[in-house]
Amino acid sequence: MTTATAFVTKERRSGAAMRTAVAVLLLAAACAGARLAAVLQGPVFLQEPPHRADFSNSTGVVLPCSAHGNPAPALRWQTGDGAPALEVAGLRSVLPNGSLLLAPFSPRQFRPDVHTAAYHCVASNSVGTAVSRRVAVRAAVAKQQYEAQVYDEYVVAGNTAVFRCHVPAFVRDHVTVTGWLRARSQRITPDVSAGK
Template structure:
């Protein structure tokens, strides 16, 4: 009886990600699907457990299990938590909490930074933002040298140019690489774009000997599963540093095996992963050192896999018999 009831009771076959960011002016739609016999009825619950209904100007709920959050022009929009519920006469299944985070249009500027590089070394130009409430959502979409768009090939060990996060790296830099650099930044959620004012890259013959000083690090990086990703770790070249990369696994640091993980670019000024997987996520540590000292950079890599499908059985299955109620 229990097995038959489990087959008849609802089971979720589709549910949203636990955190959904969307442009407030565009709105979004959340889909929830379930199977069971008879076909379960899908509804949406607020964080207090109450059933959500259509609300003009805010949301619309469809009979197919879709929750549509309507576009809003309001600047201050707050997040909320919802859950999907599927129910029939044999039981109920409830999804995990889903946090909705509407991102309003806001005023922000793209900012490019470039310092000095030693001829023959690695130069770094960064692209960031000023004024964005969530700067991690602002990403470099295009790079310029003067008014010329740089056409960048996919990352490889022999690449002269390499994009690592929001950093443009140039290896074997020469005086012809000096000049103004800028970027076109795009907000990953709202789609808004801004072009940064030019930053001047200077290329010098060398400088006073010193311990490595970090010029570009990753901080927090995000990538879709299956895509390549490069983590930057560029240090000053007086004299040129050596690089060693580590990963934190189960609370212990382990040296990165380049052949297994990907490849080291320009001697380790960046560490690249061929195809990011969920196992690639976590803390990556780079140590740059020369005879005068060392410097350490930390990068946290987040890997998102939107292709995952989850079947969720109900935590509590309530079934009804003619004479008794059973709870499993």
Template sequence: MARMCKPLRPCGASPAAVCRRDSRHELYVCGVGRSTQGPVFSQEPPRIVHFTNSTGVTVNCVADGTPTPAVTWTMQDGRPVEEVMGLREVLTNGSLVFPPFPANQYDTQLHANTYICRATSAGGTVLARPSQIRAVVVGDYEVQVYDQLVMAGNTAVLRCAVPSYVREYVTVTSWVHDDSFNIYPSLHGGECDIVSLEYADDTLICL
């Protein structure tokens, strides 16, 4: 004869709900089993991860719980992290891998972004602290300065354009005029401010 289940709490509140027999009232009582334990990080990813394109890096994220939680990664905006062939991998154990890559395959969306590890099980979901991933490309790079057309008597602002993959690690130290005269830049972004421009045609080099 089938017996009805009288829950201590709504059984639907957790997939891990179990029933025990109450012989006194000849029914089964439902509740959440003690064997269920929400996910807890045993190895949380670091806040900042720097690596070079010649070495690559593996970012580990490990969570424990009962049942065993599934570990996944998302971007800061909530989009799931997917594999990008040769540039980004998500292993079944929850590790996020950035293999070594050639300089011309640097991608700011992959190599200069914020990632979040999450662990999910029947016991709930927990989010790790955000991890800022920064790849540094090792090798030669060139800076550029674009021509500015300025009327005489006005102020010219010259900017030194540094490639994005090394911009965070490069400081503009000076601008050189005629290979001998150094102009030291402003404190804001290495700009060269020329006030009351008098030259009709002149050249400056960014260092």
């Protein structure tokens, strides 16, 4: 902390000298206050995770997070509901730079609470806490077996029945239904020109 002191050696001071002494004292006090304000700073994100992160189980994903402040903020991760995102051996860990690593995994290691979840990065120091935007992560599991289902629909004779192809949630966004099979041999495809 800087201390400003003014010494007046003559009993008789001119008006200009007094104004100069007051201005110097005010300037010194302002500089000391500015330095003090620069010493403490709450966390500010330098890099936040994206809003969404889709990835493959064969690649994994790194969710970046970095922040600055004074004192230097500590980084941690939490789930979308605010619970700590603790390390899950071989699947989820925080890197030394504060980023969250969702490591590559085998299909049998898929965990919805890790691989289809929401996370926030949290930066904290003695001045305050900053919470990043929410990032929704979703892993697509390559080479995982799945089966689309069509369920029976009941309809009154003469009316139209609508059949839906039910695809499991973990692959739904990566699958496009391009046609139907009747009795495993007759292919039924949409007629785009007729709007069907």
